Every structure is written in structure tokens, then in C-alpha cells.
Amino acid sequence: xxxxxxxxxxxxxxxxxxxxxxxxxxxxxxxxxxxxxxxxxxxxxxxxxxxxxxxxxxxxxxxxxxxxxxxxxxxxxxxxxxxxxxxxxxxxxxxxxxxxxxxxxxxxxxxxxxxxxxxxxxxxxxxxxxxxxxxxxxxxxxxxxxxxxxxxxxxxxxxxxxxxxxxxxxxxxxxxxxxxxxxxxxxxxxxxxxxxxxxxxxxxxxxxxxxxxxxxxxxxx
Amino acid sequence: xxxxxxxxxxxxxxxxxxxxxxxxxxxxxxxxxxxxxxxxxxxxxxxxxxxxxxxxxxxxxxxxxxxxxxxxxxxxxxxxxxxxxxxxxxxxxxxxxxxxxxxxxxxxxxxxxxxxxxxxxxxxxxxxxxxxxxxxxxxxxxxxxxxxxxxxxxxxxxxxxxxxxxxxxxxxxxxxxxxxxxxxxxxxxxxxxxxxxxxxxxxxxxxxxxxxxxxxxxxxx
Numbered sequence: 001x002x003x004x005x006x007x008x009x010x011x012x013x014x015x016x017x018x019x020x021x022x023x024x025x026x027x028x029x030x031x032x033x034x035x036x037x038x039x040x041x042x043x044x045x046x047x048x049x050x051x052x053x054x055x056x057x058x059x060x061x062x063x064x065x066x067x068x069x070x071x072x073x074x075x076x077x078x079x080x081x082x083x084x085x086x087x088x089x090x091x092x093x094x095x096x097x098x099x100x101x102x103x104x105x106x107x108x109x110x111x112x113x114x115x116x117x118x119x120x121x122x123x124x125x126x127x128x129x130x131x132x133x134x135x136x137x138x139x140x141x142x143x144x145x146x147x148x149x150x151x152x153x154x155x156x157x158x159x160x161x162x163x164x165x166x167x168x169x170x171x172x173x174x175x176x177x178x179x180x181x182x183x184x185x186x187x188x189x190x191x192x193x194x195x196x197x198x199x200x201x202x203x204x205x206x207x208x209x210x211x212x213x214x215x216x217x218x219x220x221x
Numbered sequence: 222x223x224x225x226x227x228x229x230x231x232x233x234x235x236x237x238x239x240x241x242x243x244x245x246x247x248x249x250x251x252x253x254x255x256x257x258x259x260x261x262x263x264x265x266x267x268x269x270x271x272x273x274x275x276x277x278x279x280x281x282x283x284x285x286x287x288x289x290x291x292x293x294x295x296x297x298x299x300x301x302x303x304x305x306x307x308x309x310x311x312x313x314x315x316x317x318x319x320x321x322x323x324x325x326x327x328x329x330x331x332x333x334x335x336x337x338x339x340x341x342x343x344x345x346x347x348x349x350x351x352x353x354x355x356x357x358x359x360x361x362x363x364x365x366x367x368x369x370x371x372x373x374x375x376x377x378x379x380x381x382x383x384x385x386x387x388x389x390x391x392x393x394x395x396x397x398x399x400x401x402x403x404x405x406x407x408x409x410x411x412x413x414x415x416x417x418x419x420x421x422x423x424x425x426x427x428x429x430x431x432x433x434x435x436x437x438x439x440x441x442x
Contacts, residue, residue, distance in 0.1 A: 026263065026266065026270070029254070029270055030255070030270065033250070033254030033273065034251070041295065042244075042247065042295045042298060046247065046277075046281075046284070049247070049250055049251070050277070052254065053274050053277055056267075056270050056274055057274075059267065060267075063267070074262065074263045077263060
């Protein structure tokens, strides 16, 4: 499979990957910006707004990479608009704590996934993606806020754990929808993880990293 | 009037000024981020998101300056939350063109006002504010989009001109509400413009710059 040819499945897969990540970042920007309004303090609102800004800068880099590849970013993102919008529409946080958990869990799963797929990419796409991962330093803020809220009212823990489970459930259901449709993207992942059982192992690693994050937040997985 | 004393009206006025500008930028961030969703294209959405990011960076600098002055940014912003939220609540854009006109007009009036008041400030606050003004380069995008929309459908011009008039009306009504309440801020402006007739002249200059901007957009003032 020649990676250099623009028609090869690997390249199609990379374009799909950049497209889904780019739209994911753009939509993360506007959801975080909206959710920032749920903050009880201006400091909290500014912290979530800063996370939103970091996502937009990732979006810019991913869209720029698509342009370098001679691909219209809008066309590359189009197949992923409906599933990503559906994910966000089905997981609108009802309050500040839910928005924090969503930001933390979403960011974490995205980062894990980025790291998992980095290995199958050409050098320059990989560098771009790993760079986009550089910690924006807001995770600490989220952990502190959520743990403080649970300390003040332990009944929050169970409710938020359920919320985190729902987030993952909705994300997986949209991911399946994407997988059913995008052969080149799936081939890229299969190629990256060795074979089809590699994908199962990948999902298992991402899921167990998610469980670790929930524990950090003070929630049971 | 000793500007150095933290109790002097001038310093109280500067704190008020930084507070209202900071909250104005924070709220501009989240309204622009929300309005970005009205864009018909991803390029338009990203352009408005970039404007939102620029506002958040201004917010950060203004809040940082308040901290340097030993003032809690949240306390400085508090008196201005209700009037600024009321302004935005009463001017929610119904569509993409309204959101572009609001972004352009709002940004323009804020920039004019920043320039007008820069003269009364201490050097470091003035530099900060003039720096926050540096064109983010998105105005051109807005002008192009609005002019293209009017060229395609000339009936938009009258409707958008009315919308721009409503924006200014709502802004003035909230500004009056603030003025009635914040003596130190008004004293700062009076001091800056010479006397009370200077304020009338300031309002006239800002209003006529607004008319010029409307003409640039292809709207009659």
C-alpha cells in the first residue's frame, strides 16, 4: 500500500482522521464556550473558556495540515459533522459539575486516542497530533473543582459517575456509526494496531485509562 | 486628586473601567462563540471563533492588570455583569448576518471607546488597552461577508441597518444604567474629556465612527 499516492486507502484514512479530529476540536471549542456559562464563578468560566481556546488552536493546526495535503478542510470534516453534533446534542451538561466532567473525560479520551493512532501516521502528521496533545494545564483545575464538590456533597459522586458512563456510551455509539461508514479510517486503525484484535485491545486501553481518570476525579468507574 | 492613592476617585474609576472592559471581553467571548454556530460554513464559524479567542485574550490581560493593582477581578467586574448580560440578552442575533453585524459593530464601538479613554489613564494601563485594540484582522472577513450578502439580496440592507440601530440603542440604554450607578467611572471620563460637554463630544465622535462603519458594511446609518 503506497502511502504517497493520494488515492491509497492509507491517505484516505489519514484525511478522514484529520477531518474527524478537526471537527471534533471545533465542536469542542463551541461546546466548552457554551458550557463556560454554567460556571458559578468568573474564574471557573475563564478556565473553561481557556480550554475552549486550546481546542480551537488544535482545530487550526489540523485544518492547516489538511490544506497542506491539498484537501479542503470543510470537505474532510463533512462526514463527521452529524455524528459529532449528535454526540454533543445527546450529552448537554445540565450543570457546572457535569460540564467539568464532560470536559475532562472528553479531553482525556481524545488525548488517549490521539496517542494510540500517532504510530500509524507519517512523521509530520504525527508531530502535529502529538503537539496538539500538549497539556493545556486545565485538567488540574477540573480535578480540584470536582473533588471539592464531592467533598462538600458526597452524593454527587454516584450521579457524576453515571454521567461519565453515559458520556462514554454515547461516544461509542457515535464511533460505531462512523466506523460503519468510513472504511479507509478503519483500515488505518487496523493497520496501526496490527489486526482487528488490535482494535479491541486499543478500545480496552482507552477504556481503562478512562477508569483511571474517573478515580482521579473521585468517581467510581 | 492623587492618582497614587488607592482611595482616590481616579483609581476607583480606573478599577471600574478595567472591570467593565474585562467583563465586556469575557461576555463578548462567549456570545461570539455561541453565534459562531449560526455560520453557514465552517470557515465562517472558525472566523467568528477566532474573534472570540481574541476577546478572551483581552479579558486575560485586563484581569491580570486588576490583579497587579491588588484588586480581585471578580469584584471589579461584578457591578457590570447585570447591564452587560442584559445588553446581550436583548440583542441575540436571529441569524448569521445579524451575528456578523453585531460582532463588527460591537468590536468597533468598543475599540473607539478604548481609544477615547486611553488619554486619561496611567501609562501602563493605557499601553495595555491600546495593545488590546490591535486589529485581529477579522473585520475584513465580516465586511466581505455582509457586502456579499447584500449584493445577493439588497433587501437585507434595510433590515440590517435597523438591527445595527437597535444594537446601539440597547448599548446606550445599558451605558446610562451603568453611568447612574458608578460615579468614579463618570468622573474619570469627565476628567479625560475636560468637562461634561466633553462627554457629549465623545459620544458624538463614537456615534459618527459607527455611522462610517455601517457605510463600510453597505448599510445606511
